Structure formats: C-alpha cells, structure tokens
Amino acid sequence: MDRSVTRDPQAPARIDLTGDPVRRRRERSVRWLLFTAAGFSVLVSVAIVVSLVGEAFSFVRDIELGQLWDDGWFPRRGRFDIRTILAHSILISAIAMVVAIPLGLGSAIYLSEYASRGVRRIVKPTLEVLAGIPSVVLGFFALTFITPEILQRLFESAQIFNMAAAGIGVGILTTPLIASISEDALRAVPGSLREAAYGLGARKVHTTLRVVVPAAVSGVVASFIVGVSRAVGETMVVAIAAGASGGSLLSWNPLNGGQTMTGAMASLAIGSDQVAGDDAAFQSLFFVGLLLFLITLGLNAISERFVRRVRTRY
Amino acid sequence: MTSGALTTSDVVRQSLTTKGVDRRGTLLSGALLVGLLIVLGTLAVLIGDILIQGWATLTSRGAEFATGALNPDPALAGVGQGVVGSILLMVMVIVVSFPLGIGAAIYVEEYARDTRLTRVLTANIRNLAGVPSIVFGLLGLAVFVKVMAGVTGGRTVIAGGLTLAVLVLPIMVITASEALRAVPQELRQAAYGVGATRWEVVRHHVLPVAAPAIFTGAVLTIARAFGESAPLLLAGAIVGNFLSNGDMGIGQQLTEGKYTALPIIVFNWARQPQREFQEITAAAIIVLLVLLFIVNGAAIVLRDRFERRSMYG
Numbered sequence: 001m002d003r004s005v006t007r008d009p010q011a012p013a014r015i016d017l018t019g020d021p022v023r024r025r026r027e028r029s030v031r032w033l034l035f036t037a038a039g040f041s042v043l044v045s046v047a048i049v050v051s052l053v054g055e056a057f058s059f060v061r062d063i064e065l066g067q068l069w070d071d072g073w074f075p076r077r078g079r080f081d082i083r084t085i086l087a088h089s090i091l092i093s094a095i096a097m098v099v100a101i102p103l104g105l106g107s108a109i110y111l112s113e114y115a116s117r118g119v120r121r122i123v124k125p126t127l128e129v130l131a132g133i134p135s136v137v138l139g140f141f142a143l144t145f146i147t148p149e150i151l152q153r154l155f156e157s158a159q160i161f162n163m164a165a166a167g168i169g170v171g172i173l174t175t176p177l178i179a180s181i182s183e184d185a186l187r188a189v190p191g192s193l194r195e196a197a198y199g200l201g202a203r204k205v206h207t208t209l210r211v212v213v214p215a216a217v218s219g220v221v222a223s224f225i226v227g228v229s230r231a232v233g234e235t236m237v238v239a240i241a242a243g244a245s246g247g248s249l250l251s252w253n254p255l256n257g258g259q260t261m262t263g264a265m266a267s268l269a270i271g272s273d274q275v276a277g278d279d280a281a282f283q284s285l286f287f288v289g290l291l292l293f294l295i296t297l298g299l300n301a302i303s304e305r306f307v308r309r310v311r312t313r314y
Numbered sequence: 315m316t317s318g319a320l321t322t323s324d325v326v327r328q329s330l331t332t333k334g335v336d337r338r339g340t341l342l343s344g345a346l347l348v349g350l351l352i353v354l355g356t357l358a359v360l361i362g363d364i365l366i367q368g369w370a371t372l373t374s375r376g377a378e379f380a381t382g383a384l385n386p387d388p389a390l391a392g393v394g395q396g397v398v399g400s401i402l403l404m405v406m407v408i409v410v411s412f413p414l415g416i417g418a419a420i421y422v423e424e425y426a427r428d429t430r431l432t433r434v435l436t437a438n439i440r441n442l443a444g445v446p447s448i449v450f451g452l453l454g455l456a457v458f459v460k461v462m463a464g465v466t467g468g469r470t471v472i473a474g475g476l477t478l479a480v481l482v483l484p485i486m487v488i489t490a491s492e493a494l495r496a497v498p499q500e501l502r503q504a505a506y507g508v509g510a511t512r513w514e515v516v517r518h519h520v521l522p523v524a525a526p527a528i529f530t531g532a533v534l535t536i537a538r539a540f541g542e543s544a545p546l547l548l549a550g551a552i553v554g555n556f557l558s559n560g561d562m563g564i565g566q567q568l569t570e571g572k573y574t575a576l577p578i579i580v581f582n583w584a585r586q587p588q589r590e591f592q593e594i595t596a597a598a599i600i601v602l603l604v605l606l607f608i609v610n611g612a613a614i615v616l617r618d619r620f621e622r623r624s625m626y627g
Contacts, residue, residue: 041438136584
C-alpha cells in the first residue's frame, strides 16, 4: 500500500477494525484447542507405529530368523512360522469373499436397480442391523450353528473348530459392508446412462450388466478390497470358531481348525489370561500386529485409489 | 414359415415384438432377489437361533442373570459385571472421543485451509478408520496399559476405555465432518456478513444446525464400541470365570479398576465346551443385543426429534 499519500487533515481518524481484544484472544485459543484435537489423531498414528515397530524390532532381534520359518505357529514353544498364520488368514478371507462378494454385490445391484422404494425402505435398515451385530455374536453363531447344523452335516470330517465356519461367519459380517459401498457406487452412476441404454432398446438386464455395473466398476472393486481388508483384520469370529488355543500347524483344508494372524494375537492375549512379560511370545504379538497393520494399510490405500476414480468421473 | 414369405413389415414387426418372456432378465432379477433373501434369511436365522438357545435362561432367571456376578458354575453365572463394565467403558468413550472427535471435525471442516498439513491430517484420519480393531488393542496394551500405567493404573477400565475411545475417534471425526459439510454455506456467509468471528459462526450458527446429525453419528459410533471386544482382550479386560469370590460391584470395579465387558463375557463363555455354557452365552448375547438396540433406538429417536425442529432437514 502506498503510505506516502497525504491524508486530508479534516478527515475523521481511521476506524479501528482490529476488534475487541477479548474476542480476538478467545478466537485464537479456540483455534488452538481445535487444532490440538485434530492433531491428536496424528499422535495416535505415531503411537501405533512406534509401539508396533519397537516391539516387533526387538522380537526379530531376539529370535533366530529360522524360527520364523519353522514348522507351525507355536509361540510358547518358540516356533513362529509366519507362513502358517498368513496362509490361514488368506484361506479364511478367501472363503469370506466367496460368501460376501456374490451376496453383497447381488444385494447392491438389486437395491440400486430393481427394488422399489418400499422394498428399499425395509431392506436398507435391515442390512444396517446386520452390519451392527457384534462380531462375537457371529463367532458364536458360526461355532454353534454353521458348524454343527450345516458343515458337519455336509462333510463328516469337519472338526468342531474349523476355518470354513469362521470364513462363512466373517463373510456374513463383511456382506453388508460390500453391499453398502457397492450400492453407493452403483447409485452414483448418472441416470442419463441408463436412459441412453434404454433409448437404444436395451433391456433391463443389459442396461444393468453392460452399462451400470461397468460404469461403477471402480467403486465395486473398491468395496471388494475394503471387504478383504476387513476380513483379514476380523478377530473374534476367527478366535471363537476357528480354534484359538495353543498354536497350529499349516493346513489348507478349511475343515480343520487353524490360527490366523488375528486368531494368534487373540490367543496370545488370553493364553496366560494376561499378556505379560517381555518374552518372545509377547513380542511376537507386536510383530504379527505390525504385519496386519501393513497389509490392511496397503489394501485400504489401493481401494481409496479406486474410489477416487469413481468420484472424478461423475 | 418360410423366409420367402416374409415381407419387410413382417420382419420389423417380429423384431419389435418381444418373443416370449425375457428369460435372461428374469434369471438375473431372480438371482439377485435370492441373494438378498439369503442375506435377510441369515439375519433371521441368526436371531432366531440365539433367541431359541437363550430364551430358557432369560425366562427362568431374568433379572438375576442380567445383574448377577460371574461364576464358574453356569447355573449361577450372570453378566452383571459385564454390563457395568461396558457402561463404564462407554462413559469413558463418550468423555474422551466426543470432544476430541467433534473438535477435530470442526477444525478440519471450518478452520483448516487446503494446505498440505490439512491433507495429511484428513488422510491420516481416513487411514486410522481402516486399521483393524485388534491393532488398536496393541496400542492400548503398549501405551495405556504399560507406558501410561501411572495415570491409568495398568489393566484398568480407564486403559480399556481410552483404547476404545481412540478406536472410534476416526469414525467420530468422519461422521461429524459429514454433518458439518451438510450445513448450507449461506448460513456461514450471513453470519460473517453481520460481523461474527469464525468461532461465533461455528458456535451459534453451524453447530446448532449440524447437531442432530452429529449426535446421531456419535451415538451410532458408541454402539459400535459397545460390541467391540478384540481390543479389550489386549488392553486388559479380564477373560475368565474369575472373581469367583463373587460380587465385584460397581464400587470395586471403579476402585480396583479390574474390569470386564459384556462382549468379553460372551467370548469367554462361547469357548466353554459345556452345553449349559452355550445356553447362557446365547442369553448373554440377547442382553447385549437388547442394550445395543436401546442405544441405536435412542439415536433414531434423537434424529427424528431434532429433524422435525430443524428447517434444513
């Protein structure tokens, strides 16, 4: 600003616009308070990473690396075969996806393209109820209903604790999640695309399968990835229904019991009733946790990229 | 019909009229409907199964079961300590995550400019929301139970409550942010126009309008924390039939700090092989679901009441 301009001496003194100092001070402190609240989440992230990495590092330092590639996961006996629990996590997540992808995507397509308003108004809240059911409840259901009433009738060799039941339970848990994210993606497809398809004489099937679903494919894929991420991290269903005590040998047979990464963590947590001490078994908890954290972080990052693609398109 | 006999108009008419039913269309809509029915049916079977298994215990023992203490004998065991523990945990969650979550949301939505720092902040919150709950349990174990033992007293309800509060914090921020974003911009501009400061705009104009949505989201988040158990396994909730000496009441839970929670009791009982435990597990689940239903119902009632009053819907 040009300060050299001479002011008209007759003009009134400039009005002070800086405002009431009390008001300004309050404004500043509120701003700081809110900023601190927002910064707290960063603190939480840092705390997670630091505590996981610290203990995981001392775990890797203290054991011989061969113990990570041993026969089976038996932390109390010093056998930390990471392949075992990783394989079981993959197996259970795969079973969960076999259940949740068709059911979730099917429900999403039906709700977005076929259902009348009345049906939607009933079904949507029902799905939300299903989404709100605690995972311990599904674990109990998997153990006391899915295993004896379904699996053991179909397969005689199914054990009481088995990974198939846990996988189905996790699948039921992730279905509403996949349904709701996919449905959002499908409903985000502009109506003009559907009308254009109808205008060309396409039937509803073709409009749905060849126009709407392909247009929403990024969001649909994102919902699958979020589903996998959720399934890998799901703990209680696995801890109850897949058998969580002691340890386990690697098995690709879903009718056997087995520990996943989360199951192993839950088992360690309750093993001696209390997680205590600084021995290798205790520290392995953090090593597995770090692995789980990195896997879910990666999956979520990928899914976010897919979601952003939908958003930029429409 | 021979092709030679067809006139042009025949061909056109044939291709325009639907030949029979739309098989593929019916097949698809049928399959989709079946999928949806399976999902709804599963929910019905799940609830029905649990009601059938737990009904006997609830009708014969009722209030005594809901308020009784844990016991190694399934015929005597109750879920009272779990109910009290869960309620204490929820109080902690409310006290910690409400102000932090809503404050963070206000900062991000109303104050922060679109800088790199802000983007890091929001990306961080989104990422935290996707972290598995058991990892938060590890955080609780390492930080709230061990490092901050002087403040929390170790494996106490305070450590557990803080763990759950941190777990739901990102969800709280996200739902509150959405509620704030739904407030029309004109409202803010009008308030600035008459000389309000930023905080005055937020406090007197934005928050009252966003309040119903914020509260509904917050209550639903609380409901989520209520059913959570994996992090508590690590953050010091007691798993077991312990306390067999009996009546650890609210007072003891507060002073000694030892705690358990309703979902933890469900988990522990579900692992017991005896048939009697299976029945009381189902009964405990009914208690858990009823409490969840009350919390969720409160959210819906709250939303309806506020919405009728609000002019912004």
